[in-house]
Amino acid sequence: MSLLIQGPKQPGNDIDIYLAPLIEDMKKLWSPGVEVYDAYSGENFQLRAMIYCTINDFPAYGNLSGYSTKGANACPICEDDTQSFWLTNCKKNVYMDHRRYLPKNHPYRKKKKVFNGKTEERTARKPLRGETVFSRVENLNVTFGKFKGNGKGKRKRTGITPPKIIWKKRSIFWELPYWKHLQVRHCLDIMHIEKNVCESLIALLLNIKGKSKDEINVREDMIEMGIRPELAPIRNPGKRTYLPVACYTMSKDEKTKFCKCLHGVKVPSGYSANIKKLVSMKELKLFGMKSHDCHVLMAHMIPIAIRGILPDRIRHTITKLCLFFNMIHSKVIDPEVLDSWESDIILTLCQLEMYFPPSFFDVMVHLTSHIVREIKYCGPVFLRYMYPFERYIGVLKGYVRNRHRxxxxxxxxxxxxxxxxxxxxxxxxxxxxxxxKSRHEGRLVGSGTIGLKKIIPNREDLQLAHFTVLQHMTIIAPYINEHKRTLELSNRGRSNRWLVKEHNKTFSQWLKDKVRASYGIDSVDQAVVHLGNGPEDLVATYQGYDINGYTFYTNQQDGKSTLQNSGVTVIASTEVYGDSHDTRVRIAKESYYGVIKEIWELKYDSIIIPMLKCKWVDNQRGVKVDNDGFTVVDLSTNGYVSEPFILAKQATQVFYVEDPKESGKHIVMHSKRHILGIDDVVDEEEYDQFDELPPFSIGIPSSNDDVDDTIYLRSDHNEGIWIS
The missing domain is CATH 4.10.910 (30s ribosomal protein s13; domain 2)
Incomplete structure (x- = not known):
């Protein structure tokens, strides 16, 4: 209701009146329950249900819970233990002092200069239990309804500071008999937290006018706090005021690189909106970002866009913040890593306090410190997303034809x-x-979508594709083993490498001869006969193809599109030989990255097998994992020319983002898909026929460097901020 009825007529705290019928039903469903007939077993049973949490944006959080989410004690988890600081020039509360959450012997606690000028001896209080919170609101008297003011639009000031009130009402949810026993009753809205943190971060880095957290007021507040005197405003009589270059201030050239990186991003189908439309290269800023756009930027793109354009410590700290948001959105989370996640985000927030201005730390930034706690009690955050509710609200608002009603x-x-x-x-x-319906409905096994064309390829390419098919068919495996044994017996003394080459060269013809010799024998599988005879000479090619829940394009089609669907990776086994090139040392599994050049459909009588012809990056010269954990590839290298084909069903989609740090290099990013419920798929992991892929980043190692030598001024450029 508060989302649909906006402005002064929204229910606000009176939402309890609308919720009263629901609460009465939920009390009945809890005890004694409702008798329901089970059609499968043919018996009646007692149905019980409960509300285990609510999920709303932060203003609605206050309306539902009754807690005041504004002012000095805005954090509903810390409550009266919230540590806030009033910035007199910015005229706002900020929520810092995250060192309270660190272990008592942590070296950050003793640092003065790099934080707020004081040591930290306090310890954060653990969140209150539900019974304790209920005792605080149990006797609150609440009168619902809208009240008119004195008619002048302003409250009369008496000169007396009213006492701090952190609980506005006793929420109607406390009438549920189990509510006070829940550790988490109202969940934080991760979607809007991430959106607000992302917008604040981008506005600070790009110094977006009207939105940046770095302005003359906060510089004066830092003078009053006695910290970072080197960043003090420089006032010229009768002229503009100059704000020195802070460690997070980008030069115009760096802003251009940052925006150019995001402006050039092309993502696969269904990954996100077109990021290019969010970037203004003329004004060097981002605008019009929706919640999911901020999620994609925060969790994936910002760590790439800041590569090589900020001091190392600042860049690593921002990247750790982004990777935290990346990790908490995982569908599967190991409970044993949650404690380390919690300590990591606290450490990251402390490091942000060392570098960023105090005005950056609004309540949304502070709430990130409590996200892991809710994951421990309520599970992965995707189970509590606001995205579906926001989208459905958009659907309902689309019904409005009479804005007056x-x-x-x-x-x-x-x-x-x-x-x-x-x-x-x-x-x-x-x-x-x-x-x-999903666009992949009925297409999981493969279906051409764009640019059908029939061709007769050259004989060499057709044989390479045919051999690739035979190598990956389970029913052909016994024939492969038989052929290898035959070669070993007839070529004693030959090296393993020679035998492998000979097998690759002669197997297709050997199998064809063997199949022809077995005509009329009923015991031979007809699929083996069709495969052994080889594919038809006429091959169907496509520019676009849907399979396994992915939409693949050729590189040529990508050039015409705003999407990038031509990137692929495959995990394959490679035989590694010793220095003598004869003795096989081991079989190694590696990820190979490439770009689709052509999409074929090979037809073996009634059997159709889609193939991808790719240009592969040479793993020896063109693939590396850098110190930040990103997989960097050089797409100009051309490796494994003799093995261009893979089965389309074995391919996993990736896309490449241009690396702003190294010209000509690209960062590998994994695509995503949603195939649950499509064509009766109930388990996406069981549907996959390939090994688990490594993450796009292995994370940033924790820094143990001494922080006493923190430098707040940048010396590599002098493009500070001028204020009229």
Whole structure:
């Protein structure tokens, strides 16, 4: 309701009146429950249900919980133990002092100069239990309803500072008998926390006018705090004021590199919105970012865009913050790593305090310190996303035709769609207007989408593709082993490497002869016969192809599109030989990265097998994992020319982002897919026929450097901020 009815007429704290019928039903569902018939077992059973948490944005968090999410004690987890500081010039509360969460013997606690000028001896209080919180609100008297003011639009000032009130009401949820026993009753909205942190970070780095946290007021506040005197404003009589270059201040050239990197990003289908549209190269800023755009930027793109354009310590700290948001969005989380995540984010926040201005640390930045606690109690954050609710609110708002009566328009539009949906069940040949079908419905096994063309390829390429098919077919494995044994017996004394080359060269013809000799024998599998005879000479080629939940394009098609669907990776086994080149040392599994050049469909009678012809990056010369954990590839290298083909069903999609640090190099990023529920897929991991892929980044090692020599001024450029 508070999302739909905005402005002064929104329910606010009166939302409890609307929730009263729901709470009555939930109390009944908790005890004694509702008798329900189970059609499968043919028996009645007692159905019970409970609300284990709510999920809202931060203002609605205050309306539902009754806690005051504004002012000095804005954190609903810390409550009256919230440590805030009032910036007199910025006129805002900031929430720093994250050193309280560090171990008592941590060296950061003793540092003065690099923090707020004081040592830290305090210890953060553990979040209060539900019973304790209930005792604080149990006797609160609440009167619902809107009250008119004195008619002048302003409150009368009495000169007396009113006492701090952190609880505005006793929420109606406390009437649920189990509510006070829950450790987490109202969940933090990770989506909006991430969005606000992302916007603050980008505004600070790019110094976006009107949004940057670095301005003359915060520089004066730092003077009052007695910290970072080298960043004090330099006032010229009758002229503009100059703000010296801070360690996080980018030069115009660095801003251009940052924006150029994001402006050049092309992502696969279904990954995100077009990031290029968010970047203004003229004004060197980002604008119009939606919540999911901020998620993609924060979790994936910002660590790449800042490579090589900020001092190492600043860059590593920002990257660790971004990787934290990347990790918490994981679908599967090992409970044993949560304690280390919690300590890492506290350490990261402390390091941000060392470098960033105090105005950066609003309550949203502080709330990141409590995210891991909620994961421990409530599970992965994707189970509590606000994305589906926000999208559905957008659907409901789309029903509005009369802006003077939005509620009635929504009811009318919703009811109309329900009636039409019911009627379509009785109309032949009419598709449902409900949940749209996935574009991959019916295409998981492979389907060409763009640019069908029939060609007759050269004989050498066709044989390479055919041999690749035979190597990966389970029913052909016994014939492969038989051929290898035959070669070993007839070529005694030959090296292993020679035998492998001879097998690759002669196996296809050997299998074809063997299949022809077995005509009329019923025991031979017909699929083996079709594969052994080889593919048809006429090959269907495509510019676009859907398979395994991915949309693949050729590199040529990518050049015409705003998307990048031509990047692939495959994990393959490689035979490694010793110095003599004869003795096989081991079989190594490696990730190979490439770009799709052509998409083929080989036809073996009734069997159709899609293939990808790729240009592969040479792993020896063109692939490395740098100190920051990113996989960097040189797409100009051309490796494994004799093995250009892979089965399309074995390919995993990746995409490449240009590395701003090294010209001509690219960072490997993994694509994503959603195939659960499509074509009866119930387990995505079981559907995969390949090994688990390594992450796009292995993380930034923790810095144990001495922080006493922290430098707040940049010496590599002098492009500070001028203020009129």
């Amino acid at each position: 939005p509620e009635g328009s929504i009811v009318e539009g919703y009811a109309t769609e329900e009636v039409i949906e019911y009627c379509t069940d009785y109309l032949q040949g009419v598709n449902s207007i409900g949940i749209p």
